[in-house]
Each structure stands twice: as structure tokens, then as C-alpha cells.
Amino acid sequence: MKPRDRILSRLRHGRAASPATPYPAPETTAVTPSAPNIDSMVSALEAAHAQVFRMAEADWPDHLASLATERNWQQWWVGRDEAAATWQAHGSAPSVTVFEDWDGQKAALFDSAPISLSQAQGGIADTGTLIVESRPEAPRTLSLVPPVHVVIVREDSLFPDMPAAMVFYSRHGMPTNLIFISGPSKTADIQQTMAYGAHGPRELIVYLCR
Amino acid sequence: MSGFTDHPDQDFGVRIHDALGDAELRESFHGAMTFLRDKRRAQFPDADALETLRDSGAAIRDRALAQLPDLLEQLEDRCRHNGIQVHWAETADDANRIITGLIRAVNGQRIVKGKSMATEEIGLNTALEDAGFTCLESDMGEYIVQQAHETPSHIIMPAIHRNKASIARQFAEQIPDTPYTEDVDELIGTGRRVLRRAFAEADVGISGVNFAIAETGTLCLVENEGNGRMSTTVPDTHIAVMGIEKVIEKLADLPDLMRLLPRSATGQAITTYVNMISGPRREDECDGPRQVHLVLIDNGRSRIYADRQLRATLRCIRCGACMNHCPVYERLGGHAYGTVYPGPIGQVVMPQLFGLDHAGKLTQACSLNGACGEVCPVRIPLPDLIRRLRHEGVSADPASPVRGHGRQRRVSEALIWRAWQWIHTRPAVYRLVTRAATRARRLLPPLPRAWTRHRAPLEPAERSFQEWVRHHKKDHRP
Numbered sequence: 001m002k003p004r005d006r007i008l009s010r011l012r013h014g015r016a017a018s019p020a021t022p023y024p025a026p027e028t029t030a031v032t033p034s035a036p037n038i039d040s041m042v043s044a045l046e047a048a049h050a051q052v053f054r055m056a057e058a059d060w061p062d063h064l065a066s067l068a069t070e071r072n073w074q075q076w077w078v079g080r081d082e083a084a085a086t087w088q089a090h091g092s093a094p095s096v097t098v099f100e101d102w103d104g105q106k107a108a109l110f111d112s113a114p115i116s117l118s119q120a121q122g123g124i125a126d127t128g129t130l131i132v133e134s135r136p137e138a139p140r141t142l143s144l145v146p147p148v149h150v151v152i153v154r155e156d157s158l159f160p161d162m163p164a165a166m167v168f169y170s171r172h173g174m175p176t177n178l179i180f181i182s183g184p185s186k187t188a189d190i191q192q193t194m195a196y197g198a199h200g201p202r203e204l205i206v207y208l209c210r
Numbered sequence: 211m212s213g214f215t216d217h218p219d220q221d222f223g224v225r226i227h228d229a230l231g232d233a234e235l236r237e238s239f240h241g242a243m244t245f246l247r248d249k250r251r252a253q254f255p256d257a258d259a260l261e262t263l264r265d266s267g268a269a270i271r272d273r274a275l276a277q278l279p280d281l282l283e284q285l286e287d288r289c290r291h292n293g294i295q296v297h298w299a300e301t302a303d304d305a306n307r308i309i310t311g312l313i314r315a316v317n318g319q320r321i322v323k324g325k326s327m328a329t330e331e332i333g334l335n336t337a338l339e340d341a342g343f344t345c346l347e348s349d350m351g352e353y354i355v356q357q358a359h360e361t362p363s364h365i366i367m368p369a370i371h372r373n374k375a376s377i378a379r380q381f382a383e384q385i386p387d388t389p390y391t392e393d394v395d396e397l398i399g400t401g402r403r404v405l406r407r408a409f410a411e412a413d414v415g416i417s418g419v420n421f422a423i424a425e426t427g428t429l430c431l432v433e434n435e436g437n438g439r440m441s442t443t444v445p446d447t448h449i450a451v452m453g454i455e456k457v458i459e460k461l462a463d464l465p466d467l468m469r470l471l472p473r474s475a476t477g478q479a480i481t482t483y484v485n486m487i488s489g490p491r492r493e494d495e496c497d498g499p500r501q502v503h504l505v506l507i508d509n510g511r512s513r514i515y516a517d518r519q520l521r522a523t524l525r526c527i528r529c530g531a532c533m534n535h536c537p538v539y540e541r542l543g544g545h546a547y548g549t550v551y552p553g554p555i556g557q558v559v560m561p562q563l564f565g566l567d568h569a570g571k572l573t574q575a576c577s578l579n580g581a582c583g584e585v586c587p588v589r590i591p592l593p594d595l596i597r598r599l600r601h602e603g604v605s606a607d608p609a610s611p612v613r614g615h616g617r618q619r620r621v622s623e624a625l626i627w628r629a630w631q632w633i634h635t636r637p638a639v640y641r642l643v644t645r646a647a648t649r650a651r652r653l654l655p656p657l658p659r660a661w662t663r664h665r666a667p668l669e670p671a672e673r674s675f676q677e678w679v680r681h682h683k684k685d686h687r688p
Contacts, residue, residue, distance in 0.1 A: 004286075004298035007454065007508045011279040014516030021518075023272035023589070026265035044479070079496075102497045106444075110410040127480040136494040144439050162465040170461045174426045176292075176492055177443070180484035185436040187398060188476070189351035189367060191238075191374045192245045195398040198350055199405060200436030200483075 036125035036158040041208065044128025048183025049196055050204040057209040060152060064117075064207070065092035073115050073148070080137040083119040083152040099139050109145050116146040120153040120181075126161040127182055130206065134177035143181060149201040151181075154209050214333070214361050216564050218548035219571040226575070229546040235371055236541060242370045243540045249477020250531060250585075266466045268589035271525035274458045278515065281424040281457045282506065288427025292489035294502045305507045306337035309416070309449055312503055313343060316447045318414035322405075324441035325349035325433070326418025327365050327528055328451045328507060330550045334416070345416065348405050348437040350398060357384055363544030365551060366475050366530040371543050405437070415441035415499070419452035420527070421467060422504075423486075425460040429504065431485040432471060434478075439485050448499040450487070454506050455515075455524035467527060470587035475529040510563045517611045519598060523558050525588040532582035532592055538575050547572060554582035554592045561599050565614030570603040644674035 001009070042052045053063060064087070067073075076096045078084035088096050097113070099105055118138060122131040130151055134140045143149055159165040169178065185200030196202050229235060254260040274281060286296045297312075299305035313321065321338065323329065323345050335356070338345045347356040351368035354377055355361060362368030369377070374392050381400050382390040388400050417438055421430040429450050431438045442448045458464070472478040491498035514520050533539040533553025544552035549560045549569070557576060561569040573596050582592040602610050603618035610616065633639050647654065651670040656662070673681070 002298070003300045003304065003508075007298055007300060007506075007512055008279045008282065010508075010512035011282075011454075011515055014512060015276075015279070017516060018518035018521075020272065020276045020521065022276050023269045024265075025269040025273070026262050048482070100496050107410065110406060129480060129484075134495060134498060136492075136496070139496040140439075140443050141497050144436055144443065162468060163462065166461040166464055170425065174428055174486065174488040176487070176489040176495065177498060178428075178486040178488070179439070180480070180486075181482065182480045182484075183482050185434070186482055187350045187435045189349070189354070189369055189435075190377055190394050190397055191372075192242055192367075193374070193394040195395050197402065198398055198435035198437070199348070199402060199409070199440055 034160070036123075036155075036160040038125060038155055038158070038208070041123060041125040041128055041158060044126075045183065045204075045206055046128075048128060049186070050128075050183050050206055052206045052208055054155075054208045055210070057154065060207040060209060061086055061090040061092070064150065065090065067205075068093065075112065075114050077109065077113040077116045077142060077146055079118055079139050079142055081119040081135070083117055084137075086152075087117055099142060102139075109141060113146045115148040115150065116142045117150045117152070118142050120151050120157075122157040122159060122165070123153050124160075124162055124165055124180070125158045129162075130181040131159075131165065132179045132181060133175040134179075135175065140177050140179065143179065144200050147197060147201055148203045148205070149184075150205045150207070152207045152209060214330070214550050215548045217568045218560060218564070219568055222546075222548065222571050222575075225546040225548060226542060229542045234373070235543050238371055238373055239540055239543045242364075242367065243534050246367075246477060246530075246534045250474060250534070251477075253473040253477050253479060263466060263469055264587055264589050267470045267527075267587045268525065270458065270463045270466060271527070271588045274463070275455065275515070275521060275524055277459065278455070278457070281459060282454060284424040285422055285427060285457050286506075288424065289504055290427075292427045294427065294429075294487075294489055294504050297503060297505045299505055299507045299509070302332035302507070302509050303337075305332045305451065305505055305509070306334055308505055309334060309451070310337065310341045310343070312447070312449055313338075313341075313414050316414065316501065318343070318447065320408065320412045321345040321414045321416060322348050322408050322412040322437075322441050322445065323352075324415070324417040324431070324438035325352050325368070326416070326451060327550065328418050328453050329416060330362065331453075332451070332507065332509065334451070346405070346408050346412075348408065348441055349433075350401050350435060350437075353401055353405065354380070361545070361550075363552070364530060364533065365528055371545065405440075409440040409444050412441075412445040414447045414449065415443075415445035416449045416451065417442050419450050419456055419504075420471070421464060422452060422457045423459075423461055423464065424457055426488055428461075428486050428488045430464065431487070432468070432481045432483070433485070434476075434482040436483060439483055442485065442487060443498055446499055447501045447503070448487075448490075449503045449505060451505045451507065454508055454511050455526075471527050471529050474531040474585065474587040513611070513613075514562050520562065520595065520611070522590050523555075523562065523595060525590050526555055526559075527588060528555075529587055531585045531587065532590075535581040535585045537579060537581070538577065542575070547575075554596070555590070558590075558592060558595045558599065561603075561614075562612060565617075566599065566603045566612055567614030567617035570599070570614060570618045573599045573603065641674075641676065644670075644676070648672060648674050648677075 074094045120130040184204040185198045187198035354369040363371040378392045420432045490502045539553040557572045602612040602615045
């Protein structure tokens with residue numbers, strides 16, 4: 001017998017020998033809020049040290065351009081998603097690199113990509129969470145490697161809570177990599193002192209658009 | 211310097227003695243445990259809601275365990291369908307052989323690892339070193355303890371036994387061009403710089419798994435730092451390692467477990483990253499691993515599974531709340547246990563993995579105060595299980611399901627309890643004995659030194675409690 005079959009057979013034998021009395025499931029009266037609570041999205045993200053701007057969708061490029069001037073952000077890295085196209089069309093950024101060739105651009109992404117911009121496919125209002133799917137037009141490392149990450153997300157793409165999001169993915173299927181992001185990367189591994197930018201972005205900037 | 215051992219009973223007393231005598235260590239743990247307990251409490255303001263959530267957590271894990279073999283087959287099937295290659299390991303050695311083989315097959319040279327207790331359990335780092343590989347730990351806490359040739363002292367916060375001054379000294383001595391600083395941001399910045407290079411160059415990434423979802427063939431990893439995402443995204447080959455009990459039935463089971471895990475562990479409503487992997491990079495995708503492997507480890511779990519009561523051990527979601535609330539763990543710290551899993555859950559898991567003859571004494575380091583059982587997010591009856599294992603340790607029953615059962619049994623102790631039972635189940639004898647003991651209390655032999663070394667000597671009262679009550683009633687009769 002193969003190890004797999006031996007393990008499964010031991011489990012089946014053990015289960016037959018002492019059948020379980022399953023733990024009674026609670027009578028759930030879980031009320032899923034009908035609409036996502038936008039205020040909770042903002043306050044949870046801010047509590048997690050993210051910076052949040054709310055505005056009409058048409059307004060974020062101008063706002064981001066002035067923020068970029070103020071912070072002196074020059075070298076932008078993007079994928080081929082909607083936010084990238086809008087940002088390139090806006091034309092205010094001195095340099096926009098499209099990340100599409102892993103082997104050719106990986107070293108540069110790690111060494112000299114200070115800031116990335118991407119679109120989030122959705123969010124979870126309850127916990128202040130951005131939902132980012134891996135897609136051909138949206139490389140997963142863009143939300144991970146550069147020290148500053150700017151995310152565009154639409155208010156109408158938010159789920160009220162995680163159960164609602166799970167219902168959606170159970171129905172529509174999972175992308176190869178589904179990532180929930182709830183703030184910049186952080187650690188409290190040294191004497192319980194919170195430090196941001198452990199391995200991922202130090203700064204997370206969210207444009208929540210109507 | 212401390213290490214894990216497969217015979218934790220050996221020198222357990224010595225390690226306890228040393229830990230209790232280490233003022234710096236005790237201060238570190240006292241501070242950290244108080245911090246984590248306060249943060250957890252703040253996350254659960256509504257006691258009733260918490261109890262309902264714990265019911266749900268226990269029911270979800272129990273339902274998964276009731277279907278365990280079927281869910282594992284479903285998980286394997288869905289993972290294969292998604293392009294994840296599944297491997298089964300009966301023992302720690304088998305798992306290490308499989309992983310080493312996978313690394314050789316892709317000619318792996320540089321290996322990074324995200325935080326994973328399963329790989330600690332099987333001793334993967336040592337096995338890889340023996341095979342000529344070095345595997346760099348990338349969780350900040352794990353990186354710190356690995357660099358110091360130590361082992362983690364807590365399952366969630368591995369470097370909890372260290373203060374920032376000692377980490378500052380370590381970095382300054384061991385990492386080139388690093389000046390001494392106790393600034394935590396700078397220390398983390400140093401770790402980030404070193405580990406970034408490692409991530410960029412790694413060809414194999416190893417990770418654990420928090421939950422595996424059978425419905426969709428998804429591996430779910432929960433973390434704050436991003437090292438888990440780096441390890442599972444950047445290297446061409448990703449090897450995920452998990453105990454067979456970590457499978458859950460469906461995506462809909464995840465939210466309640468996610469409401470429980472980070473709150474119970476670190477007092478966070480949610481972790482920075484919840485990373486759900488359902489396959490390697492697709493052809494049209496630009497990044498992500500080209501190969502994803504899942505190594506399923508039994509390593510004694512199927513034996514635990516066979517006992518109806520002990521099966522509850524396998525509900526564990528490794529949050530660490532039991533140790534954070536354990537008054538013994540808080541005073542000893544994780545290293546004194548000498549085991550991968552310390553604290554209450556370790557006292558239940560380790561004796562079952564190593565046998566009561568090797569780890570049975572761990573169950574004695576417990577005051578049965580019950581705190582662990584009260585906070586466990588999936589309602590593992592830890593105090594009951596510790597008592598059960600104590601019983602198995604002295605049990606003469608040859609049918610006991612736990613390895614090494616009866617090996618803690620001492621004839622003198624068994625006789626004392628036999629006598630105790632005889633006296634306490636015969637009221638007339640009991641009255642006679644207590645009467646004699648109280649009257650002759652000055653004449654009784656002193657207690658053994660094992661008792662009096664750390665405790666005040668005991669002496670029976672002038673009257674037995676029953677006598678006192680009778681007397682008291684007489685006085686107060688209306």
C-alpha cells in the first residue's frame with residue numbers, strides 16, 4: 001500500500017472504531033448587512049495604518065498627481081489593468097514601467113521600484129480589506145514588492161463582510177492567487193513594538209471611488 | 211542555547227529551575243503575555259458573541275474532522291485539478307525525504323521559508339542541512355532565532371524571549387555593515403534589507419498552511435509581514451507543508467475561523483494578508499510559482515484521531531491563546547518545555563506524538579486552573595485532555611491508545627491513592643482517621659522534603675472540618 005492509502009485507511013479505521021458525536025453547530029442568526037458600511041471600511045483601513053482618500057472616480061488621477069509631486073514619487077510600476085491605463089493616460093508621472101516580464105524585470109522590481117499602482121477587484125467593508133486577484137493584467141508581486149502601494153477600489157465593488165465575499169468566490173471560482181490586504185506590511189516580532197514595512201509595502205494608499 | 215528534543219521529560223525539572231531563575235526571561239514573558247491577553251480581550255467585547263463564535267469554530271473543525279479522510283481525498287483531487295502536486299508523508303522522516311527530493315528535482319540552491327510550525331515539527335531545517343542545503347527563515351522572529359541558533363519559544367511570536375537590546379547586539383555582530391541600534395524600525399529595516407535579497411534570489415520557497423479548503427483546492431496562509439507571500443510567490447517552486455488535520459470543508463467555513471484566529475492569537479481583527487493559493491502561475495500570468503507542491507503529514511495524527519476524546523486535539527488552529535493565558539507558560543517561557551509546541555496545547559500534543567514515556571512529565575506542569583480551556587477558540591477541552599493523559603500515564607490498562615502509557619506509574623504512589631480511596635469511601639473510617647490525625651497532630655511525622663523545600667509545612671487543624679461544623683451548628687441553633 002502507498003503511504004496515502006495507509007494514512008486514509010488508518011483514519012477510516014479510527015473513525016469506524018470510535019464514531020464522532022459532532023459538536024452541535026450554533027443556531028446562527030448571522031445577519032449579513034444588506035449594504036457595505038463604507039465608514040467602517042475607511043476607519044478599519046486607517047486603524048491599520050493605511051491612508052484612505054474618498055472621491056469620485058474621475059478625480060483620483062489629479063489628486064494622485066498632486067500627491068506624487070508633494071512626495072516626489074517619480075518611478076511608477078504598474079500592470080496592465082484599468083488603473084494603470086488611466087494613470088498612463090493622465091500623463092503626469094515622469095516614468096511609468098509596465099511590469100509584464102518576470103524574468104527580465106524581476107531584479108529591477110526588487111531593486112528600483114519605489115512605488116506601484118494597481119486596481120483592487122473588491123473589498124470587505126467590515127474589516128477594511130482590499131481584495132486583489134492574480135490576473136494576467138495584474139501581477140501579484142506589484143502589491144507586495146515596492147515599498148509604497150497605491151490601490152484604486154470602487155465603493156460599489158465592496159462586500160459587506162467576509163461571508164459575503166466567500167459566497168461570491170464559492171460561486172464564481174477562485175483565481176490562482178486571491179489576496180486579502182488589510183493595511184501595510186507590519187511586524188511586532190521585536191519586543192511587541194509595531195514596525196511597518198516588514199517585507200511588503202511600508203505605505204498603503206487607498207483611493208475609494210464612487 | 212536551547213533546542214527541541216524528542217525526549218522532553220529528560221531534564222525537564224532542570225529546565226524549569228533555570229527558567230524560573232532567569233529574571234530577564236520572566237520579565238520578557240510577563241510583558242508579552244500581558245500585552246497579548248489585553249489585546250485579545252479588547253477584540254471580544256461581547257462575551258455572548260464570543261461564546262457563539264467559539265461554538266461555531268468548534269463545530270466547523272469538528273465537522274471537518276468527522277469527514278477527515280473524505281475531505282483529504284477531495285482536497286487532493288481539487289488540488290491536482292488546479293495543478294498543485296500532492297504528496298503524502300506518514301512520518302517526519304518521510305516528509306523530509308519528500309521535500310529534499312523535490313528540491314533536488316528542481317536543482318534548488320537558495321531556499322527561503324515562511325513561518326511554519328509543521329516544518330518545525332518535522333525538523334525540516336536540520337534535515338535540509340544534513341542534505342547540504344541551507345534554508346533561510348524569513349519571518350522576522352524566526353530569522354532572529356535561526357541566526358542565534360535558537361528555537362522559537364512561542365508558536366506565534368518566535369522571538370518573544372528576546373528583548374530588543376539583545377537583538378540589536380546580535381544584528382550588529384552578525385550582519386555586516388550594521389551599527390548597533392535599539393530602534394525597532396531600524397532593526398526591522400535591517401532584516402528587510404537582508405531578506406529581500408534572499409527572496410529575490412530564492413528558487414524554492416517553503417511555507418506552512420493555516421487552512422486547506424477541500425471545496426476549491428485552496429491553501430490559505432495568514433500573516434502580517436509579507437514573508438509568507440514572498441516565499442509562496444517569488445521562487446519558481448513553492449512547497450507547502452501541512453498536517454492532515456488542517457483541512458476544512460468549504461470556503462464558507464473560513465470567515466468564522468478567520469474571526470477567531472487573529473483575534474485569539476494577536477488581538478487583531480484581521481491579519482494584514484490572507485493569502486489564498488489555488489494553483490501555480492497560469493500561462494497567461496506574469497508572476498507566481500511555476501510549481502506548487504503540497505506535502506500532507508500524518509506524523510502520529512491518525513493515531514490521535516482514533517480516540518474519540520483525544521481527537522479534539524486535532525481541532526487546534528495554532529493560535530497560541532492557550533499559552534498566552536497559561537500561568538505556568540507565562541512563568542517558564544516556551545524553551546523550558548523543550549518541545550516545538552509548548553504550553554497547554556504542547557502538553558497535549560507532544561505526549562501523544564512522542565509517547566508518555568518520553569513526554570508524559572509535561573502534563574504535570576499544569577495547575578488545572580482551566581484558563582486554556584476557557585479561551586480556546588475551538589473549545590478544545592485542554593484541561594480534560596491533560597487530565598486524561600495524566601491518567602494514561604499511570605494507567606495499567608494494556609488497551610490504552612496512547613504510546614508509553616503506564617510509564618509514569620509508581621507503585622508507592624498507586625498504593626497511597628488506593629489507601630486514600632479506601633478511607634474516603636468509608637464514612638466511619640474517615641471520621642476515625644481524621645479524629646486521630648487532628649488529636650495526634652503534634653506527633654505526626656514531618657512531610658517529605660520534596661514538599662517542604664518550597665512550601666510551608668502543613669499541620670492538621672485542632673478539629674476536623676466535620677467536627678467544626680457540628681459544633682458550629684450547636685452554637686447557632688435558634
